[in-house]
Amino acid sequence: MSAPPRTQDARITSVWVATCLLTLVSAGAAAGFGHGQAARTGLSLAVLAIGAAKAALVLRDFMELRTAPRWLRWFGAVWLIALFATIVALYLG
Amino acid sequence: MLDQLETTEAHRDGHLPGNIDMWVFVLGDLVIFGFYVLVFMIYRHHEPTLFRASQEHLNLLVGTVNTLVLLTSSRFVAQAVQAARARDNERARRLIALAMACAAVFTALKAFEWTEEVHHGFTFPHNDFFMFYFALTGVHLFHVLLGVVVLGVVSYNLRDPEQGSSLVEAAATYWHMVDVVWVVLFATVYLLR
Numbered sequence: 001m002s003a004p005p006r007t008q009d010a011r012i013t014s015v016w017v018a019t020c021l022l023t024l025v026s027a028g029a030a031a032g033f034g035h036g037q038a039a040r041t042g043l044s045l046a047v048l049a050i051g052a053a054k055a056a057l058v059l060r061d062f063m064e065l066r067t068a069p070r071w072l073r074w075f076g077a078v079w080l081i082a083l084f085a086t087i088v089a090l091y092l093g
Numbered sequence: 094m095l096d097q098l099e100t101t102e103a104h105r106d107g108h109l110p111g112n113i114d115m116w117v118f119v120l121g122d123l124v125i126f127g128f129y130v131l132v133f134m135i136y137r138h139h140e141p142t143l144f145r146a147s148q149e150h151l152n153l154l155v156g157t158v159n160t161l162v163l164l165t166s167s168r169f170v171a172q173a174v175q176a177a178r179a180r181d182n183e184r185a186r187r188l189i190a191l192a193m194a195c196a197a198v199f200t201a202l203k204a205f206e207w208t209e210e211v212h213h214g215f216t217f218p219h220n221d222f223f224m225f226y227f228a229l230t231g232v233h234l235f236h237v238l239l240g241v242v243v244l245g246v247v248s249y250n251l252r253d254p255e256q257g258s259s260l261v262e263a264a265a266t267y268w269h270m271v272d273v274v275w276v277v278l279f280a281t282v283y284l285l286r
Contacts, residue, residue: 008175016168020161023279027157030284040286051280055273058164062171063269069107075120083127087281090134 015061019054026050044091052084110174111263119270122236126274129232130281133225137285140221145286147222150215155206156283159199160275163237166195167272170244170265177258182251185261189248192268196241203234229278236271243267 026047060066065076109116137144173188207227210216217227247264250256 009172012168012171012175016164019164019276023157023160023164026280026284027153027160030286031153044285047280047284051276051284054276058167058269058273058276062167062272063266064108064110067107069109072109072116073107079120079123079127083130083277086131087134090131090138091285093138 011061015057019057022050022054041092045088048084048088048091052080055080055084111259111266115263115266119266122270123273126232126277129229130277133229133281136221136225143220144222147215147220147226148283148286150210150213151226151283152206152209153283155202156279159202159206160279162195162199162202163272163275166192166199167269169195170268174258174261174265177251177256177261180254182254182256186248186251189244189251189261193241193244193248196237196244199237200234203230226282229282233271233274233278236274240264240268240271 029043029047029050032043059076059080063076065073068076169188169192173185173192176182176185176188207230210223210226215223217224243264247260250260
């Protein structure tokens with residue numbers, strides 16, 4: 001049902017490294033925000049996309065939705081997509 | 094034969110970490126937090142200039158470090174689940190202790206951050222942005238502290254070598270939910286411009 005402990009530990013470490021790097025990239029992007037509207041909107045959308053990717057990684061690999069029952073995987077996916085789609089719509093609206 | 098069929102069915106339909114009670118609580122919390130964030134975004138939609146100007150007063154460095162701290166705590170908790178499944182309860186307890194230390198760092202940095210904002214005059218009633226900032230991060234911090242209690246109880250129970258991994262899985266489910274919520278708050282409250 002599940003991978004050997006060493007493989008799981010390696011996966012957990014990889015996800016941790018990826019989410020930390022994504023955090024630094026998004027913080028770096030936010031720190032470099034200029035005053036131009038177009039650049040600000042572009043960087044904000046990138047920041048939201050990175051946030052969604054990080055949340056997806058935590059849900060999938062830390063909360064183990066990857067190997068969870070189908071209804072739970074669907075719940076996680078629908079929650080995440082609906083939340084970030086609405087956030088983007090309200091940001092752009 | 095029937096047992097074999099049930100096992101195959103369970104395998105195909107996946108494994109539910111922890112127990113259904115914790116998942117009902119966690120999924121409900123995710124939905125509620127999602128609504129909080131959407132209400133924040135609706136207010137932001139009506140006052141974008143005020144929200145953008147107020148966000149620039151937040152301490153981005155502290156917010157970033159706290160995100161890294163919480164992600165690190167989630168890593169320790171995820172590894173604690175693996176250790177408990179391998180029946181290495183002592184390793185699981187050490188990893189949970191590291192996660193609790195991360196929570197202490199997160200709380201201390203949050204206290205520093207709030208103190209700094211209040212010192213500069215950015216209090217709860219200052220404007221709509223700071224009202225949401227203190228409310229959202231406050232409710233989140235309450236969940237972090239509740240998570241520390243949950244992790245402490247699990248660590249205590251893991252002293253029993255016969256204790257299975259289900260309890261650790263349930264606590265981990267809660268702890269990662271706290272992490273997911275923070276990831277969303279960090280993107281919308283701290284970074285969005």
